[in-house]
Amino acid sequence: MSNVILKNVRKTYDNNKTVINNVNLEIQDKEFVVLVGASGCGKSTLLRMIAGLEDITDGEIYIGDKKVNNIPPKDRDIAFVFQSYALYPHMTVRENIAFGLKMRKVDKATIEKKVQEAAEILNLTEYLDRKPKQLSGGQRQRVALGRAIVRNPKVFLMDEPLSNLDAKLRVQMRSEIKKLHEKLQTTFIYVTHDQTEALTMGDRIVVLNGGDIQQVDTPDEIYNNPKNTFVAGFVGSPQMNFIEGKELSLDENILYGIRPEKMTKIDGDIKLTVEVDISEMLGSEKIAYFNIGENRCSAKLEPETQIGKTIELSIKQEDLYKFNKETGERI
Ligand SMILES: Nc1ncnc2c1ncn2[C@@H]1O[C@H](COP(=O)(O)OP(=O)(O)OP(=O)(O)O)[C@@H](O)[C@H]1O
Numbered sequence: 001m002s003n004v005i006l007k008n009v010r011k012t013y014d015n016n017k018t019v020i021n022n023v024n025l026e027i028q029d030k031e032f033v034v035l036v037g038a039s040g041c042g043k044s045t046l047l048r049m050i051a052g053l054e055d056i057t058d059g060e061i062y063i064g065d066k067k068v069n070n071i072p073p074k075d076r077d078i079a080f081v082f083q084s085y086a087l088y089p090h091m092t093v094r095e096n097i098a099f100g101l102k103m104r105k106v107d108k109a110t111i112e113k114k115v116q117e118a119a120e121i122l123n124l125t126e127y128l129d130r131k132p133k134q135l136s137g138g139q140r141q142r143v144a145l146g147r148a149i150v151r152n153p154k155v156f157l158m159d160e161p162l163s164n165l166d167a168k169l170r171v172q173m174r175s176e177i178k179k180l181h182e183k184l185q186t187t188f189i190y191v192t193h194d195q196t197e198a199l200t201m202g203d204r205i206v207v208l209n210g211g212d213i214q215q216v217d218t219p220d221e222i223y224n225n226p227k228n229t230f231v232a233g234f235v236g237s238p239q240m241n242f243i244e245g246k247e248l249s250l251d252e253n254i255l256y257g258i259r260p261e262k263m264t265k266i267d268g269d270i271k272l273t274v275e276v277d278i279s280e281m282l283g284s285e286k287i288a289y290f291n292i293g294e295n296r297c298s299a300k301l302e303p304e305t306q307i308g309k310t311i312e313l314s315i316k317q318e319d320l321y322k323f324n325k326e327t328g329e330r331i
Pocket residue numbers: 013014015019037038039040041042043044045046193
């Protein structure tokens with residue numbers, strides 16, 4: 001079993017700043033969980049505490065039902081993949097992948113077999129004798145993954161492993177890491193600040209803000225049933241429109257939310273005429289930007305939509321989200 005449990009976990013750095021407040025989280029065996037949130041919200045801190053690279057101020061962490069608070073990183077049965085691949089420049093790919101096993105005094109034949117297997121899974125076989133500087137960014141990242149795979153860890157921890165790659169390679173590596181997860185059948189905990197990466201990769205997503213968990217759910221639930229304005233605004237691009245209650249009804253205590261793709265030209269219950277000040281043609285869709293009262297909004301429209309000075313849009317009642325204007329909680 002390689003489940004991971006966090007109970008009332010808190011982290012305060014020396015400067016007395018609390019960066020993780022009171023996190024409770026249960027990650028199932030073989031699950032792919034993504035921790036997502038803006039820069040500085042505590043993602044790396046949380047991951048590093050699971051790895052044992054950072055002390056826990058309060059609370060308990062269990063890996064495979066064993067409390068690991070006082071167990072050093074090397075004995076936690078985890079593998080960590082960093083954003084900066086952290087390869088040894090003077091070693092070949094083969095030596096880099098084998099390094100951890102060699103340190104653990106695993107016998108030569110077993111090391112060679114494991115390196116070969118990992119290289120095959122990751123399409124690195126033909127590069128085994130090269131040095132890291134002779135590889136592309138994507139290939140280097142695969143070597144970093146190879147080094148983690150050969151250890152057969154109970155849990156893979158990855159901190160923004162794709163953020164140094166260009167956009168196209170990032171998309172490609174996204175599905176390679178998903179395939180790797182299916183093949184290895186182990187628990188993955190993956191950190192990113194990119195909501196698209198979170199939505200496309202996670203079995204479940206943990207949305208963090210300022211050291212607090214905002215919501216833990218499947219990508220579908222996070223997108224369609226956000227618990228509060230933070231989650232609603234964090235996932236989706238362009239982001240959800242927020243409109244003051246008084247603009248659409250008489251209730252001033254409500255903040256309405258509507259996704260840009262749900263503001264259409266098709267007949268809905270609420271009709272609006274808006275003044276478009278910018279529009280963007282993205283090939284498969286056209287985005288129009290405008291104000292509703294003081295609220296900056298956008299609509300995702302068919303690419304052939306003609307946009308004049310004004311445009312008629314409509315909203316279906318059922319597509320509106322309602323939030324408490326004060327607390328941001330979903331009503
Ligand atoms: N060693 C440290 N000492 C003091 N404060 C720290 C230390 N490491 C991180 N912090 C602070 O803790 C907070 C959380 O940092 P963390 O690195 O976990 O954020 P993050 O979500 O990973 O951000 P990013 O997306 O930028 O990597 C930040 O405010 C950061 O300044």
